[in-house]
Amino acid sequence: EKGGYDYFMLKEIAEQPRAVADTLLGRIGSDGRLHLDEMRITDQQLREIDKIIIIACGTSYHAGLIAKYAIEHWAGLPCEVEVASEFRYRDPILTRSTLVIAISQSGESMDTLMAVRHAREQKARVLCICNVNGSTMPRECDGVLYTHAGPEVGVAATKTFLTQLVAVYLIALYIAQVRGTKWGDEVFAMVQLLATMPEKVEKVLETMEPVRELARSLAGERSVLFLGRHVGFPVALEGALKLKELAYMHAEGFAAGELKHGPIALIEEGLPVIVVVPPRAREVLHDKIVSNIQEIRARGARTIVIAEEGDDTVVPYSDTLIEVPAVPTLLQPLVATVPLQVFSCELATAKGHDVDQPRNLAKSVTVE
Ligand code: M6R
Secondary structure, three states: OOOOOOOHHHHHHHOHHHHHHHHHOOOEOOOOOEOOHHHOOOHHHHHHOOEEEEEEOHHHHHHHHHHHHHHHHHHOOOEEEEEHHHHOOOOOOOOOOEEEEEEEOOOOOHHHHHHHHHHHHOOOEEEEEEOOOOOHHHHHOOEEEEOOOOOOOOOOOOHHHHHHHHHHHHHHHHHHHHHOOOOHHHHHHHHHHHOOHHHHHHHHHHOOHHHHHHHHHOOOOOEEEEEEOOOHHHHHHHHHHHHHHHHOOEEEEEEHHHHHHOHHHHOOOOOEEEEEOOOOOOHHHHHHHHHHHHHHHHOOOEEEEEEEOOOHHHHHHOOEEEEEOOOOHHHHHHHHHHHHHHHHHHHHHHOOOOOOOOOOOOOOOOOO
16 A cells, blocks of 8 residues: 555655646646636636635645745735634634635644634635545535645645645636736746646655755754745745654744844754755845855854755855755745655654654544
8 A cells, every 4th residue: 555665654755746747737728827617716706805814734834824925926915824723713804805715635624624614604705725525624615626636644744735835826826817917927937837846846856865864864863943934934844843743853943034033042063954045046035045054054053955956055054955956936845845854754764753653643633
């Protein structure tokens, strides 16, 4: 069943190019336009939306954080993201023109489900992004966009995360297509680029041996920090979550710009810090994060840098450099997350843990 792999998680990491391709399948027309009629939301309804609120838990929440950047940029709509367990305990402002998007792999997370019910009571339109056909959430929502990752057995979300990203990109680009946006050409170009992402993910997977070696060498560490900016920030959060749940290790993700507001005090000799560097095309952000890498290295951090291939600027400050294919910033999480999954999986197995069944965790959390 594990297809020759020791763990389902390894198999599921390897399946990611296919999962991404399957989630794109049939949704891009030969004319390069997106077709998402299956969502059961009419174009007219999409034109009436004035705000999007995303609710989700855990890894799905990280996909939601990335969605915010994509929706604001391409669709030009205000977007809030919140952990589902907090949502109905505030007084969220919802109207008929609010679109709520619930993201849930299983479609059964009770926190997300209760938030969905609350949003529907307030008359908001609710769409979900879900991987399990026939689960509760798609039945209770107004519409659904399925991810086609196939069954995920490992408790850690891997291939379903990448396919959730594809789904949110598709939704953001589709809203842009329907509503018209100043980014018309860019939207068209992005759709073409999305279609090439399975190869890019495959390429990352082919270069993971040094990451596995690195992970084994860090199995005795007490703590690992993760830094990122822009969409690299949620990627850092996701990297830290994977390490916590699989390796039972202290791990934290920070927005790199926050370093000087506190976390830099944590930096000490030998502390491993993984930094997700935005593409060079994002010059301002890129240069700022390169200075962060210099700052933490000067204070003794062991810098592990994930950057696009050919980015020579980071070479002098990287103790380990992990190169990923060059893609536009908004799409970078699709390639930058993969090394972090491989890293935590290998580190956890080096410590002798069962990565498919981490202690205290369940694949789907059906209590609030
Ligand atoms: O099924 P869901 O996407 O609603 O699950 C949400 C979280 O419980 C889930 O992503 C969890 O954080 C994973 N174990 C992370 O790897």
